[in-house]
Amino acid sequence: MLKVMVIEDELTLRKGLVWTTPWDTFGCEVVGECADGREGAELIRKLQPDIVVTDIRMPGLTGIEMMQEVRTVVDTEFIFITGYSDFKYAKAAIDLGAQGFILKPIDDEELEAILLKAADAVRRKKRYDLAMATQASGIPELYGRLASYENGRPNDRYLQAAIDYINCHIERNFSLKDIADHLYISESYLSKLFKSKTSYTFLEYCTHHRLKKAADLLTDPAIKVYEVAERVGYPDSRYFSTLFKKWTGLTPTEFRSYYMQE
Template identity: 25%
Template sequence: MLNLLIVDDEFLVRKGLRQTIDWQGFGIQIVGEASNGTKGLTLAEELKPDIILTDVKMPIMNGLEFMQKLKEKDLNPKIIILSGYEDFNYVRTAMHNGAVAYLLKPIDNNQLTNIIKDVINKITNEKNTKKYIDTLKDEIPAITKQFLSDLVSGDITDIGKINEKICFLNISVDFNNCYIVVLKINKYQNIMHKLSIEELNKFKYYINKLISTIFIGNSAFNSIFINRTEEEFLIIIDFKLHNSNELQLIKVCCTKIVENLKLHFKETISIGISNLCTSVLEINKTYKDALTACQNKLSEETSTIIHINDISFNGYRREIKETIKYIQDNYNNNITVEHAAKELYISPSYLMHILKKDLGKTFNECLTDYRITMAKKLLLNRKYKIYEVSTRIGYRDVKYFSQIFKKTTGMTPSEYIKAQF
């Protein structure tokens, strides 16, 4: 049943409205009546009617003031104005304040019943829409989880459908400039048998809470995460302002998670971090890199944080690994072999010697290779112009960058872009 409130200073009008309309037949019950706007407002706050029939000219508080007060109190009934005044200003003000109809007295019952039917249809449609939206809101987390899971698994590759889902789910993360972090609970099967359901849920809840606090609550980037499987958590991050310390900040966040867990639980986790993904179509590869890094642990007895590049040079001496890492962390700056050697506390000549011996390359060749690799990724993202890519990878002279790019790849940056699309 819909609730109706009648507000009119004329007793005979109120009585007539009660008795001449078959309200029950419309599925409406009259829950109250008032002789002025002040009393009507009190009843409206208390009874929350779906429909209000109100006069315009009443003592103490007239109908227009009454409607304004309803708006101020966030009450949104369907209001039908009953008035003896055929004045455009009254009509305009009434409609502006939310009236759905304006009827002149004496009331034509046929006209009123037709309006009532329209109002009932509006209310029914609005309630059905609200119910649908509320149901959809409840399902959004599950839909988002499935979408992200399908995206990183490579099960959805149609760029149109991807963008449609991103828009529909209101996801703010830029998948064309993001990192992926995979967090997995070590020895999950053993933990399931060792811990009670309550203890296991407490552990997973705490991981969720830490991710929400440390990643989602971080003002430096946009991020989204899901509990992809019982043992795996997926975090996707894009920085609001890109800088050379992005990976370091991600590692700091991961370290906070590990340290907090260590204080409260004996169980351990493994965390893998990808490189920057510059195209939503490369999300699957980026996820696989993060997963590979996550799985590249020597022991499950301790928690680990591994970036994909940290495992790329296994088997090489420490100085080589640290030099490559130095290049990856600082490639967009004006760095030299002397800078790297100083960071490693070795001589430049010794560093040049072992690079040539172990990799067959000079420091500058290693730096150029990595810069061009990053340039290729950035060029695939159509939002960057060639000169912007040049600057972002450490070349201030775009003409020189183009020469180096062509020498390395056999194509100019423009030709490379055309070949990819």
């Protein structure tokens, strides 16, 4: 999966991008988010994302200053969010090599088009790098890695099998041990695999995945909140609501209202 970071100081907009964008459609996953340019630069260095979606005007550093600061150490594609008043800055970002910009309020089709463009650019670079590595090293095995980049799936078969298990059992209460036993590997190995390959712990990944699914379900007003909770493995709807607000900044009801307004 391609790694994405979202950097935006407006909480509701940032959470809306993280939780309602169908990232997996583009072979992407959000690995980090923050609210200011200085923290954003630090996280970019740490997480090495493939794509960064960022506002231009932010505390700490502007989006453009942040891009200039990290460009020498991280090969990342940037997408900027801007208002009409910052249009000249968006043009400057394009001149500096950004993939493009999105005007507020964000249009879903416009966002999806630029994400496709950025993801294609990342995969082209990865194909080129792998081709050069193959030519230089003479290891055919690298073609397996190339295939994993093409279809947007993790290149570790155990990790992918674990993610498939989570997808198929999302409404159930399962543990790291359950999945490790299912795959005939140790808990410690699977735990390290999640952290090294996704930047999340196993529990964080499961929680993020459940709540992302919940966000998708909440966009359907016909499904009651307690039904959403049950469908993603939280039989206690109060606990689900508390957890959802902790991770998204909004209660399920507030999230649904915001989505309907958008």
